[in-house]
Amino acid sequence: MYQSFDEAKVPAASGDRVKALVRELKARRLKGFLVPHSDQHQNEFLPPSEERLAWLTGFTGSAGVAIVTDKGSALFVDGRYILQAPKQVDTDIFEVLQVPEAKPSSWLKETLVRGNAVGYDPALHTIKEIDRLTKTLSAEGIRLTPVPENPIDKLWEKERPRPPMAGIFHHSIEFSGKSAAEKIAQVQETLKEDGQDAVLLTAPDSICWLFNIRGGDIKHTPVALAFTIVPKEGRPTLFIDPAKVGENMRGTLQSITDIAKPDELDDALKALAEQKAKVRLDPDSAAMRFAQALEVDGVKYVAGNDPCTLPKATKTKAEIAGARAAHLRDGAAMVRFLAWLDEIGETGRVDEVSAAMKLEDFRRQSGQLKDISFDTISASGPHGAVVHYRPTHASKRVLDKNTLYLIDSGGQYADGTTDVTRTVAVGKPTAEMKRRYSLVLRAHIGIATARFPKGTRGQDLDPFARRPLWDAGIDFDHGTGHGVGSYLSVHEGPQRLSRLGSEVLEPGMILSNEPGYYREGQYGIRLENLILVTPLTKIEGGEREMMGFETLTLVPFDRRLIDPKQFQPWELAWLNAYHARVRREIEPLIVSDDRPWLRHATQKIG
Numbered sequence: 001m002y003q004s005f006d007e008a009k010v011p012a013a014s015g016d017r018v019k020a021l022v023r024e025l026k027a028r029r030l031k032g033f034l035v036p037h038s039d040q041h042q043n044e045f046l047p048p049s050e051e052r053l054a055w056l057t058g059f060t061g062s063a064g065v066a067i068v069t070d071k072g073s074a075l076f077v078d079g080r081y082i083l084q085a086p087k088q089v090d091t092d093i094f095e096v097l098q099v100p101e102a103k104p105s106s107w108l109k110e111t112l113v114r115g116n117a118v119g120y121d122p123a124l125h126t127i128k129e130i131d132r133l134t135k136t137l138s139a140e141g142i143r144l145t146p147v148p149e150n151p152i153d154k155l156w157e158k159e160r161p162r163p164p165m166a167g168i169f170h171h172s173i174e175f176s177g178k179s180a181a182e183k184i185a186q187v188q189e190t191l192k193e194d195g196q197d198a199v200l201l202t203a204p205d206s207i208c209w210l211f212n213i214r215g216g217d218i219k220h221t222p223v224a225l226a227f228t229i230v231p232k233e234g235r236p237t238l239f240i241d242p243a244k245v246g247e248n249m250r251g252t253l254q255s256i257t258d259i260a261k262p263d264e265l266d267d268a269l270k271a272l273a274e275q276k277a278k279v280r281l282d283p284d285s286a287a288m289r290f291a292q293a294l295e296v297d298g299v300k301y302v303a304g305n306d307p308c309t310l311p312k313a314t315k316t317k318a319e320i321a322g323a324r325a326a327h328l329r330d331g332a333a334m335v336r337f338l339a340w341l342d343e344i345g346e347t348g349r350v351d352e353v354s355a356a357m358k359l360e361d362f363r364r365q366s367g368q369l370k371d372i373s374f375d376t377i378s379a380s381g382p383h384g385a386v387v388h389y390r391p392t393h394a395s396k397r398v399l400d401k402n403t404l405y406l407i408d409s410g411g412q413y414a415d416g417t418t419d420v421t422r423t424v425a426v427g428k429p430t431a432e433m434k435r436r437y438s439l440v441l442r443a444h445i446g447i448a449t450a451r452f453p454k455g456t457r458g459q460d461l462d463p464f465a466r467r468p469l470w471d472a473g474i475d476f477d478h479g480t481g482h483g484v485g486s487y488l489s490v491h492e493g494p495q496r497l498s499r500l501g502s503e504v505l506e507p508g509m510i511l512s513n514e515p516g517y518y519r520e521g522q523y524g525i526r527l528e529n530l531i532l533v534t535p536l537t538k539i540e541g542g543e544r545e546m547m548g549f550e551t552l553t554l555v556p557f558d559r560r561l562i563d564p565k566q567f568q569p570w571e572l573a574w575l576n577a578y579h580a581r582v583r584r585e586i587e588p589l590i591v592s593d594d595r596p597w598l599r600h601a602t603q604k605i606g
Contacts, residue, residue: 024151032069079477114141166216177318206308326416331554339597352391373410384524401427421528437561443515458501529553
């Protein structure tokens, strides 16, 4: 299995660990310390050796920050984790607060007084984050102080896992559609246009994209932990542990880049700073420690976005073709799984773990699965209301009759990354479940059918999904969609559909479309497809060209949960056309025993 269902280790001694940290802070004359879920690459998903937040608090979500002071402690999480976090942490020690309603800066201002100092590890926070927090706290006379040696690392030292050392491998141009040399030239042209001498790349997915390599340092995300300096002319330098580079890969890479050890990076940055080189850093993704390393005699880094981010997000023709092929393959696995689930789901013999294992097995049978793209969210009944619920052998529920089951999963294939969510009825759904499901499906269709002009941002489209829910007086506390990589991260920026999605959407970008509804203690509903931004085209009778979305995911929605009376005729037309396409494209890929189920699941509605 690519995933484990063991219980996440929640530290029974979190109280002792917090007390030990407070003693360390006192010795360093600090009143507080920031503990983010982060590493020096600002990864969303972390290797075990970087899980400082989980070690200290017990919280295992993919986003959050704890603040520990001698007057009390708090854990800040977003809406995805507001139900999960209180179950994992000792709430007598940590006050659990939800952002953005609650702000770490406001909490610090209320907890500390003028003259107090708060420590932070400059390797774990972005430049933008620290600049913003420094400005806010300094207005109250509170100092934000960099701590080069993280006190948690000192306390964790004996038990801390070793850093990952997975070997890197080549990602074929058959799938990437562009050579590493072309990509390097593209980045260097950007530097020349912007009058910069070099760029420091710190994001592993950017580096893997640039050199057409993949790795295995982060679970389910095929990247290598490394850094890169790309000069405006000449050869880049890849800073990577030599143990990760086999002889074959060394020969391939040495034709396009120099290779150095990670501990040589600081000297390279110092040399650039002494030369007064204009070195580009992305304040949104680069750690503050790199900005500090480049500051010499008042000369600072040059702010600029990661020049790989937008080209990486705008897929090549080969990557688009690969995404379509991966979703066909993945759709066939999902259809086989849903057919199996309908046959056995009400018997009481299926639980959340066995269902997730069965789906992974169907994906494996394609012979092309490299990994899953994230730990499967397999959630029955009330567990479905926990947005990022992860089943374990200890927490698993049997799929009860007359409730809802939510399965959010994906696969990593050499030609693409998938992510799909379906919510299905087990037994007979209630009228309320059907009403809520139909609203979420209408929200999904609102995005799938959107047409929009050049310059449209994700935040402009986010309300398209929320309108049906708002009209009913409900909403969901997460974004409508995130960007998706090509055999890279299942969560990829800069594109996203959310209130914070300020990036302009471009043809070739892939995003998720996943509105939801969550009734705490009862059930959750989420319906997710991946969608591709299509080129500008003329609208008959219109005056401006418009972009739109091509739906990549090919999996039926549960007809038992659809109330046709709630839908507009054009919404039902889209749904029926989608189901006809699913039947047409998936039926040749599945065994004959599953074809009757697919035909029934995609029958015309209304």
